[in-house]
Amino acid sequence: xxxxxxxxxxxxxxxxxxxxxxxxxxxxxxxxxxxxxxxxxxxxxxxxxxxxxxxxxxxxxxxxxxxxxxxxxxxxxxxxxxxxxxxxxxxxxxxxxxxxxxxxxxxxxxxxxxxxxxxxxxxxxxxxxxxxxxxxxxxxxxxxxxxxxxxxxxxxxxxx
Numbered sequence: 001x002x003x004x005x006x007x008x009x010x011x012x013x014x015x016x017x018x019x020x021x022x023x024x025x026x027x028x029x030x031x032x033x034x035x036x037x038x039x040x041x042x043x044x045x046x047x048x049x050x051x052x053x054x055x056x057x058x059x060x061x062x063x064x065x066x067x068x069x070x071x072x073x074x075x076x077x078x079x080x081x082x083x084x085x086x087x088x089x090x091x092x093x094x095x096x097x098x099x100x101x102x103x104x105x106x107x108x109x110x111x112x113x114x115x116x117x118x119x120x121x122x123x124x125x126x127x128x129x130x131x132x133x134x135x136x137x138x139x140x141x142x143x144x145x146x147x148x149x150x151x152x153x154x155x156x157x158x159x160x
Contacts, residue, residue, distance in 0.1 A: 067154065
């Protein structure tokens with residue numbers, strides 16, 4: 001009986017020690033104002049009726065964020081379909097964010113959203129690479145000319 005009791009205590013101690021390491025998670029709130037610096041490529045624009053479609057527009061932006069994990073520069077590849085009569089449509093694409101404070105790390109992102117009255121809102125999700133590997137950044141996005149505003153969180157899950 002003593003051996004079973006001791007084995008249960010040891011198993012409990014091992015589980016208790018492992019649980020915090022397995023569940024450790026940081027959550028950092030981030031607010032980012034992204035300003036376009038340059039359109040590197042206008043992409044390919046086509047018109048079908050009243051809908052303007054753009055594929056592969058490339059632009060660079062400056063990120064001024066509340067976290068050094070995000071503040072830096074970005075390059076985005078943007079696609080959109082915009083009904084020029086109603087201002088409705090869709091936008092989606094990819095982005096690479098390069099935070100100044102982490103020169104050996106970056107974010108690989110994708111985003112999508114909808115236009116209403118010629119303004120778009122959406123969601124974005126980024127995975128860290130390099131020194132940011134294991135981190136994830138998710139945000140709600142809103143076009144507020146001349147900015148795109150991102151409000152979200154950076155998460156780190158792992159062993160500590």
